[in-house]
Amino acid sequence: MNLADGGATMAASDFALFMGQLFRKPHQVVALAPSSRGLCAEMVAELDPTKGPVIELGAGTGNITRAILDAGIAPDACHSIEMNSDFCNRLRANFPGLNVYQMSAGDCGDLPVDNVQAVVSGLPLLSMPVQLQRDILGGFAKKVAPGGAYVQFTYGPKPPVTKVVRDELALTWRKSHKIWWNMPPARVYRFHQG
């Protein structure tokens, strides 16, 4: 069924769960709707099944998770963090074999995986405190293989990592074209160290 997601296949029950949690925990979910198919495609466009595992942050009901798996990443090579227990239960039910961790993304540096090719984030990063952003990007720096990327979408005009953290970690970035078919329209940023 197509539900406010640009034609991606998303179960009505997943959409209902997302909207219900958005209503109950707006400061955690911080999105009008799940990411669209076009946005998910851009988030995973540079993943390569031969280049190692992936960490996903803020998986929600799994639209980006599905795109990661469709890009050829095996479920057991995908490590998805989500703090909301209802979303975690749904991820476990929908994606057998996926590594699902109910925890804060700020602790991603503790995951039992190294040399990841990318950290793919659906987090509302810019609305988070600077220290939490520092912990998340610090975890990325610890876990990523040389040349790997931190991939983050944003709805606004600025890079979605605050300047002080970008400077501390010497992050450079590229940004995508605007993805209009998303609610609201978004861009994808790819951050690298050095």
Ligand SMILES: C[S@@+](CC[C@H](N)C(=O)[O-])C[C@H]1O[C@@H](n2cnc3c(N)ncnc32)[C@H](O)[C@@H]1O
């Ligand atoms: C904007 S939604 C994105 C959901 C999904 N990835 C998508 O793109 O449709 C943000 C998600 O991040 C989760 N989240 C927010 N803060 C978090 C944190 N500190 N650690 C882990 N997950 C968090 C929320 O529960 C929510 O599922």
